[in-house]
Amino acid sequence: MREFVQRSLSIAVFITLAALALALAFGAAAALAAALAATLLWLGFHLWHVARLIAWMQHPSPYHMPEGYGSWHAVFMGLYRQARKQHEGRKKLAGTLERFTSAGEAMPDGVLVLDEHERIEWMNPMAVEHFGLDRKRDTGSQVLNLIRHPAFHGYLAAGRFNQPLTLVTGHARERVLSIQLVPFDLSRKLLLSRDITQLERVQTVHRDFVANVSHELRTPLTVVGGFIETLSDMDHVDDATLRQFLPMMLEQSRRMQRLVEDLLALSRLENEPRQTELERVDMAALMNTLRVEAEGLSQGRHRVEVLDAAPDALWGNPFELHSAFGNLVSNAVRYTPEGGRITLAWRAGPDGGRFTVTDTGIGIPREHIPRLTERFYRVDRGRSRASGGTGLGLAIVKHVLARHRARLDVESKPDQGSSFSVSFSREQLCTAAKTETDPA
Numbered sequence: 514m515r516e517f518v519q520r521s522l523s524i525a526v527f528i529t530l531a532a533l534a535l536a537l538a539f540g541a542a543a544a545l546a547a548a549l550a551a552t553l554l555w556l557g558f559h560l561w562h563v564a565r566l567i568a569w570m571q572h573p574s575p576y577h578m579p580e581g582y583g584s585w586h587a588v589f590m591g592l593y594r595q596a597r598k599q600h601e602g603r604k605k606l607a608g609t610l611e612r613f614t615s616a617g618e619a620m621p622d623g624v625l626v627l628d629e630h631e632r633i634e635w636m637n638p639m640a641v642e643h644f645g646l647d648r649k650r651d652t653g654s655q656v657l658n659l660i661r662h663p664a665f666h667g668y669l670a671a672g673r674f675n676q677p678l679t680l681v682t683g684h685a686r687e688r689v690l691s692i693q694l695v696p697f698d699l700s701r702k703l704l705l706s707r708d709i710t711q712l713e714r715v716q717t718v719h720r721d722f723v724a725n726v727s728h729e730l731r732t733p734l735t736v737v738g739g740f741i742e743t744l745s746d747m748d749h750v751d752d753a754t755l756r757q758f759l760p761m762m763l764e765q766s767r768r769m770q771r772l773v774e775d776l777l778a779l780s781r782l783e784n785e786p787r788q789t790e791l792e793r794v795d796m797a798a799l800m801n802t803l804r805v806e807a808e809g810l811s812q813g814r815h816r817v818e819v820l821d822a823a824p825d826a827l828w829g830n831p832f833e834l835h836s837a838f839g840n841l842v843s844n845a846v847r848y849t850p851e852g853g854r855i856t857l858a859w860r861a862g863p864d865g866g867r868f869t870v871t872d873t874g875i876g877i878p879r880e881h882i883p884r885l886t887e888r889f890y891r892v893d894r895g896r897s898r899a900s901g902g903t904g905l906g907l908a909i910v911k912h913v914l915a916r917h918r919a920r921l922d923v924e925s926k927p928d929q930g931s932s933f934s935v936s937f938s939r940e941q942l943c944t945a946a947k948t949e950t951d952p953a
Contacts, residue, residue, distance in 0.1 A: 524555060558583075566592075575600045623690075623706035631656050631669070634701070643690055643706045644682070656704065665692065679709070689713045726889075730772065733765035778836065778909055793943050794827045794834055796859050796866075802835070803857055807842045814851040825861035826943040829917050837913035840906035841870045841933045849874035849930075866937040877925040885923060886911035917941070 528551045536544035565579040566589075575596040581589035617624050623640030625633055633652055641648060644660055651659055657666060668678045677693040689710045695703040740758045744750055800819055807817045827834070845855045853873040860867050877885070881892045889904035914921055914935060925931035 528552060528555070559585075562588075621707075623704075625656065625704035625706075627656055627702045627704055629700035631702075633659075640704075640706060643688070643708065668692070669694070726772075726776070730769060733769045736765045737762050772905070776905065778905075790830060791828045792831055794829050794831045796825060796827055796861075796868075799831070799835060799838070800857060800859055803838055803842050806839060807846055807855060807857070810843055810846045811855070815846060815849055816854045818854065818856045820856055820858040825866065827866060827937060828941050828943050830913075833913045833916065837910045837935070838868060838870075840910050841935075844906060845870050845872035845874065845931070845933075848872070853930075861942055863939065865939045866942050867934055868937075869932060869934045871930065871932045873930040876927040876929050877923070877931055878927055879925075882923050882925065886921070 528548055531551070532544045532548035534544075535547050562581060562585040565581075569577075569579050569592075573596060575593065578589055578593040578596070581587075617635075617637045620637060620639060623643040624635075624637045625640050625644075626635040628634055633646075633654055633656055636646060636648060636652070640646065646659060657669065662680055662682070664678060665680060668674075674694040674696070677691045680690045680692050682688050682690060687710075688708060691707045691709045693705050695705060697703055740762050744754075744758065747754070804817055804819050807815075811817060842855070842857065849855060849872045855873075856869075856871040858867075858869040858871070860869075877892055884890050885892075886907045888908040890907075910921065918938065918941070920936045922934045922936065923931065924934075
């Protein structure tokens with residue numbers, strides 16, 4: 514600006530001095546005409562540059578700046594630098610905004626941006642999924658008109674946003690959300706939502722697990738404690754009383770021991786790595802062991818048969834597989850009335866191996882089959898406890914089979930018996946063509 518003024522004053526002084534010189538040489542009229550012509554030319558020069566500046570301002574571009582002459586060159590160069598600086602600033606700001614938008618789009622939590630009137634300005638895909646919204650249709654709408662949950666309305670009305678709100682929604686499927694409103698400037702707010710459905714389920718399972726363990730231990734502890742209290746209050750304990758009390762105390766203590774052992778086994782399976790060490794499991798020997806154990810548990814009350822004991826071995830953990838198969842066999846013995854038949858089978862073929870335990874027992878109603886592998890789940894609680902089960906056997910079976918990439922299939926009809934089958938893939942079979950050092 515200073516340079517522009519100095520150049521303009523210099524030209525004005527030059528015209529004035531030139532006019533005075535012409536007046537002395539040719540007279541006042543000639544000097545006035547020359548000064549007027551020079552002034553008009555100077556004015557036209559500036560008006561031409563002003564016109565170019567106005568034309569550029571109508572369509573400003575940092576890449577197409579008009580050429581300037583004289584003092585206007587400095588003006589146009591200054592405008593060029595400012596235009597480039599603003600363009601780079603807008604470009605940088607747009608890139609930053611795009612990165613923030615991409616980060617918001619990729620967040621695993623839902624994000625809604627609300628204005629001062631709780632209207633939705635922006636939402637990410639996870640918020641669309643959490644609340645069942647439509648980005649085009651619902652942008653600009655009142656959030657209270659879209660989330661019609663009384664607890665959410667009360668949360669906004671209360672204005673206490675330091676703690677999140679737990680909300681159960683029913684869009685497509687039941688979902689538990691943790692919602693929190695976060696003001697981030699004088700008027701706008703962020704509505705954050707997090708899906709805690711799985712966390713709630715895990716906490717529910719943990720609560721049920723503790724309650725079930727307490728319930729399972731309460732009965733034997735009460736029985737043993739009652740017997741001990743009775744015996745301690747007696748001045749003289751005869752042999753007949755001891756023969757009556759001690760077997761029942763022993764049975765209840767064994768029940769607690771079985772429960773603790775199953776809990777430890779289940780905890781070990783859950784906390785160890787998913788992939789177990791593979792060894793060659795001799796299925797013929799294991800089938801014979803399971804038969805002997807079934808006959809010992811049955812005490813001659815059932816007929817135990819072994820069918821099609823294929824010679825093929827299996828890659829797996831022999832102790833875990835013995836535990837899983839043994840649980841299936843012991844369940845068949847417990848829930849089969851006296852005189853029933855229990856059949857063990859191991860078959861191997863091109864599609865893989867299959868271990869099956871079939872009984873002619875009391876059977877299982879269809880609605881209970883999907884929940885059989887849940888911890889402490891029992892079809893008939895009274896009958897299960899009377900048979901000596903802990904309610905953890907099939908849960909252990911599920912974890913063992915998961916570690917061996919095997920599948921459990923259950924077929925059962927009430928009063929007609931049950932069939933529990935464990936299927937292994939062909940790669941897990943150890944045939945004669947494979948060596949003991951080739952578990953793959």
